[in-house]
Amino acid sequence: MEDKQVKEKVVFSNLRYYFLLMxxxxxxxxxxxxxxxxxxxxxxxxxxxxxxxxxxxxxxxxxxxxxxxxxxxxxxxxxxxxxxxxxxxxxxxxxxxxxxxxxxxxxxxxxxxxxxxxxxxxxxxxxxxxxxxxxxxxxxxxxxxxxxxSVSMNERILGLERTNIILDPEATAHVFHQFMSFLKGDNSRIKLGERISREITVYDDPLSESLIGFSTFDDEGVKTRKKEIIGDGTILEYLGTLTTKNGNPGNARGILPIPDYFNLIIKPKDWGFQELIQDTKNGLLVLGVKKSEIVKNSIRIFPRNSMLIGYGGAVVREIAIPLQELVTIDAISKEVKSVYIDDEHGGISPFIRLKARPIVY
Known part of the structure; x- marks a missing residue:
């Protein structure tokens, strides 16, 4: 009887090992x-x-x-x-x-x-x-x-320096889409506990059923859950997998899985959009994004359209947002919109205001 129990334990152990291995x-x-x-x-x-x-x-x-x-x-x-x-x-x-x-x-x-x-x-x-x-x-x-x-603007302005910029929900989502690349558990470049603006709270929510990143389990077979990545401006969690040094499992994506988020949810606050526009003097409103990228420690947004508040359309090639400028986020709208980030990632985000430098030519 004792030998049989030992044999069963060995068989179970081997099955478990095989499951984890392949x-x-x-x-x-x-x-x-x-x-x-x-x-x-x-x-x-x-x-x-x-x-x-x-x-x-x-x-x-x-x-x-x-x-x-x-x-x-x-x-x-x-x-x-x-x-x-x-x-x-x-x-x-x-x-x-x-x-x-x-x-x-x-x-x-x-x-x-x-x-x-x-x-x-x-x-x-x-x-x-x-x-x-x-x-x-x-x-x-x-x-x-x-x-x-579908709108277009074609006025040209020159000479803008660092100024107040209001990002629409699509542009806001692109900023934090790029920021997430600094929070991957296999190559994290920002420490847990570091702070940006205390106004901002960001979730990764794979279980938001209407967004393109909806997934009930990740590509390692781990059940997904909503994660608070940034809470009141503090970095709380990394995007992790079964194999990353940092971060809890649940963010594996791909045939050979790497850490990545699914859907960005940026928490709204209490500013009305019109109130935000009226409070922003000599600022720029960014409407939509052609593309975004990281250049060293700066996030670059290439706007679809831009408006100089109170004056009309502006031609702006890109908006340069150094990571340290994220601490200048001082207003977030209560209005939110579901936005397209790319073919793998969805988002729900508000308008935000921060300091940044438009590159105009």
């Missing part, structure tokens, strides 16, 4: 594209790999060796979005749209025994982009929204 990652996408004047076409793609957890991280080639202890974490659970039911009538929905480019993906993701099925929608009109997770039947409302947002 994972099967599977991704299948059915994709429908709507191109103006060209119609609808479809494609699909499938990825399936076995990967192994080595001491230095995930690898695709099997290796010999004993695995180190794994960080404590919550196991994933399977999920199917209600929006998947609309996939069968997708052509009927797309045929009602005009002048916009649309991509709709039905995504099936499986890590070991956990599966997730969801619908991701990407829309572009006149250079403006928007993305969301959920029902394709909402695409018409997105089309109407983008057409209302």
């Amino acid at each position: 994972q099967t990652y599977e991704l299948m996408e059915e994709i429908a594209h709507l191109i103006p004047a060209s119609g609808i076409y479809r494609e699909s793609r499938k990825i399936k790999v076995n990967r192994y957890l080595s001491k230095s991280g995930w690898v695709l080639n099997k290796f010999e060796g004993k695995e180190e202890d794994i960080k404590p974490h919550e196991e994933c659970e399977s999920y199917v979005s209600p929006a998947v039911k609309e996939w069968e009538k997708l052509d009927e929905i797309l045929c009602k749209l005009n002048d916009i480019t649309v991509t709709v993906k039905k995504v099936y993701r499986k890590i070991n025994n956990c599966t997730e099925e969801k619908i991701l929608n990407y829309v572009e009109y006149n250079g403006l982009k928007f993305a969301y997770a959920g029902k394709p039947s909402d695409l018409k409302a997105v089309e109407d929204f983008l057409k209302m947002q």
Whole structure:
């Protein structure tokens, strides 16, 4: 009897070791594209790999060796979005749209025994982009929204120095999208406990079902949760995985997972937008973003449109925001908007005011 118990323990130990050592990652996408004047076409793609957890991280080639202890974490659970039911009538929905480019993906993701099925929608009109997770039947409302947002300005101004700048929700989200790259657990460059403006609180929320980054588990099979990354201006947490030195698991993304956020949620405050405009003297309003990037320790925003408050349109090539200028955030609106950051990340953010330097030429 005693020998049997010992044998069972050994078998269980081996199974557990095998589970931690190897994972099967599977991704299948059915994709429908709507191109103006060209119609609808479809494609699909499938990825399936076995990967192994080595001491230095995930690898695709099997290796010999004993695995180190794994960080404590919550196991994933399977999920199917209600929006998947609309996939069968997708052509009927797309045929009602005009002048916009649309991509709709039905995504099936499986890590070991956990599966997730969801619908991701990407829309572009006149250079403006928007993305969301959920029902394709909402695409018409997105089309109407983008057409209302399509404006252009062409006045030119020169000679602006460091000044008050109001960033719209899209620009605000891009600033903190770039800031997140300093908080990755495999290469964190800002210490926990450091402070920026006490006005700002930022969450990563993978469970915000309408945003494009919606995921019930990450790409290591760890159950996701809403995380407060910055609380009242203090850095509280890093983006971590099972293999990073810093940060709790739950932010792994990719076939060979690296730490990344899913959806940015920036907490609103009590300023009304019109109140913010009236209180900002000789300031600049940034409307939309063409792209953003990091240059050394500075975040660069390339605006879609800009306005010199009280004077009209302005041509501004980029806005330079050194990291230390984040301490100058002194006003945050109560109005928020769901915004497009990129094809992998969603956001809900307000207007914010800070000091920065417009580069005008």
